[in-house]
Amino acid sequence: MTTPVVQWGALAPDLILLGGAAVLLLVAVLFRDRTARDIAMLVGVGCFVGSAVAVTVIWDHGDGVRAVLDGQFVVDRFANAVRVIVAGSGLLTLMGAYGWARLREHGPEFVAFLLVAAAGMDLMAASNSFVSLFVSLETFSIALYALCAFDTKSSASLESGLKYLILGSIGSVVLVYGAAFLYGATGSFRFDEIAVGVAAEPESLLALAGLALVLGGLGFKIAVVPFHMWTPDVYEGAPTPVTAFMSAATKAAAFAVLVRVLVTAVPAMGDTWKPALAVAAIVTMLFANVVALRQTNVKRMLAYSSVGHAGYLLMALVSGQAGAKALLFYLAVYAATSVGAFTVVAIAERETGRAATIDSLRGWGFSRPVLGGALAIFLLSLAGFPPTAGFLAKLYLFAAAIDAGYTYLALVGVAATVISLGYYLRVGLALYDRRHESGSMLPSAPGTAWAGTCAALAAIVVLWLGIYPPDVLDWAGQAAASLIAAP
Amino acid sequence: MTPGLGSYLIVSGILFAIGLVGVLLRRSPLVVLLSLEVMLNSANLALVGFGRYVGGQDGQVFALVVMGVAAAEVVVGLGLIVAMERRRLVLDTDQLVELRG
Known part of the structure; x- marks a missing residue:
């Protein structure tokens, strides 16, 4: 029995986040109120910048593929790309x-939960076995349950936290059950070893159930x-900053690990899961x-x-x-768009003091030019208009799907x-509704300047990726190549 | 006669079904959390059963990990229930309809 070697360098981006969370728990004890919030x-x-x-420092290490912690994690360029998306969100x-x-009351705790969640997502994107996958998934999920219920004075927030906890846990149990079946079929939890076992016996009923x-x-x-029924309730009830992070970063990490499972663990069963996912894609796109x-x-x-x-x-x-390359590019674009959009919605909520509806946003774009303009850009990007990044x-x-022989999927996507234009444009038009242009400005909510900076930054990213994408595309291409090349 | 893999899986499947029915039908969040634990432990039983069948220690180790994680999850769940109790919300999942499901 040998002691596993810890590759500190490869894990540094995640350890920085976890270290920051530990420090913040001390800050929560030592400082109060606004001082504590500003330190946090x-x-x-x-921590996010450091991560x-x-x-970027470890991006080029050993062709990007490194088995870490006795093969429980693989820190390749794919995992690193997801880490950047999570840190940016x-x-x-x-x-x-x-x-x-x-x-102002619980700043350090909020940031600490956020850092732990981000670290869990990073580790999940890098996991190479169902044990590490489950532990990192629960690390960020439990942090998110707490974050959803963070506004303990609001019953909607508490309700959203409890709902997410119950439904999220059912998901986790199903995942563990599946891992158990794949373990029974192949004798391992490691993705690379599962791949060997599945390739030897691709028709195994046990592996299929798993x-x-x-x-x-x-x-x-x-x-x-x-499996989406929790999403609207949790997104609506959770505090809007939490929704922003959850929608962007969870999606990136969960899709990353899903790709890794499908590509490195069960490629031999592609004939089974490809049609199933194609059907799920069609149903999801149309229904939602x-x-x-x-x-x-x-x-x-x-x-x-x-x-x-x-x-999509x-x-x-x-x-x-x-597809993996297009996925990473899409996730990066979606992260910037989604965090930006929810941030603007949060400011609108704070100003009016009630939930943002299409009616409450009428004419709002005239009184808040930066925030309104940014929200309009995000909506156009979500709808897929050029020159925003959502279009590219x-x-x-769609091009990747057509090249892979799934023209019908691309058609359904179109x-x-x-x-989707129907609802994105409805909000956009309400935002600039001349009839509701009010001469009087509402007093701006606290923190509007920072939120405005955030929205402007996100909007710049969305436009930059939409007008000049080669750098990021190249980066996504390298990351996708390292995933496919992984042993 | 020692029970084989099939028996473990059947018991595990029954526990899973009991847990799922509990989560879906019971109203008290406490009992729902309890049912979630039953589901998690059914997965643990399957893990240990497969561990015996495959013949390594990985299954047992994963089961221990799952237990640890489940404990952390319940802590957050109970914390939420206490917070709701403080706000005097009705502890009945059927009446948690502020967010229409």
């Missing part, structure tokens, strides 16, 4: 959340129809976008929109390496996009 913000921003910098979330009243359960369990996390048409609450609408985007992303899973992201996704 500094530490949080420092992203650490990723965390950074934007922190800036957007700055003025939230609740942070795969179905694993897909179901992860389906809860990525919110694919029919049609239901979103009926929503008047903007957060709820964005929640269904997020389910719809999960449907499922398309990438069946499209091979080009969808284009690459149809779903057309349906």
Whole structure:
């Protein structure tokens, strides 16, 4: 029995986040109120930036593929790309959340939970066995349950936390059950060893049941129809900064690990899971976008929109390496768009003191030019209009699907996009409704300056990726290649 | 006669079904959490059963990990229930309809 070697360098981006969380728990004891919040913000921003910098340092190590902690994790460029997306979402979330009243009482705790959640997501994207996958999944899930219920004075927030906990746990149990079956079929929890066992016996009923359960369990996390029912309730009830982070970062991490499972553990069963995922993609795209048409609450609408985007992303899973590249690009674009959109919604909520609906946003774009303009850009990007990045992201996704022989999926995707115009444009038009242009400005909510900076940054990212994408595409291509090349 | 893999899986499947029915039908959040534990332990039983069948220690180790994680999850769940109790919310999942499901 040998002691496993710890590769500190490869784990540094995650350890920085966890270290920051530990420090913040001390800050919560030593400082009070606004001082504590400002220290927490500094530490949080420092950790997210540090994590992203650490990723750029280790990006080129050993062709990007490294088995870490006795093969429990693989820190390749794919995992690193997801780490950057998670860190970026965390950074934007922190800036957007700055003025939230609740942070004046419990700032350090909020940032600490956020850092732990981010570390869990990073580790999940790098996991190479069902044991590490489960532990990192629960690490970020439990942090998110607490974050959803963070506003303990609001019954909607508590309710959303409890609902997420109950439904999320069912997902986790299903995942463990699936892992147990795959273990029974192949004798291992490691993805590379499962691949060997599955390739030897691809028709095994045990492995098939295991795969179905694993897909179901992860389906809860990525919110694919029919496992999406928690999403609208949780997104609506959770404090809006939490929703922003959850929608962007959870999606990135969960899709990343799903790709890794499918590509490295069960490629031999592709004939089974590809049609199943194609059906799930069609159902998810159509159902979510049609239901979103009926929503008047903007957060709820964005929640269904997020389910719809999960449907588009499922398309990438069946499209091979080009699909993985398109997936990473899409996730990066979606993260910036989603965090930005929810941040603007949070400010609108704070100003009016009630939930943001299409009616409450009427004419709001005139009194808040930066925030309103940014929200308009995000909505156009979600709907897939050029020159925003959402257009290119969808284009690459559909092109990858067509190249892989799934033309019908791309067609359904286009149809779903057309349906989605209905609700994105409705909000956009309400935002600039001349009839409700009010001369009097509402007093701006605290933290608007920071949230405005966050929204402007996110909008710049969305436009930059939409107009000049080669750098990020190249980066996504390298990351996708390292995943496929993994042993 | 020692019970074989099939028997373990059948018991585990029955526990899973009991837990799932409990989660879906019971109203008290406490009992729902309890049912979730039953489901998790059914997965543990399957893990240990498969561990015996395959012949390594991985299954047992994973089961221990799952127990640890389940404990952490219940802590957050109970914390939420206490917070709801403080706010004097009705502890009945059927009446948690502020967010229409």
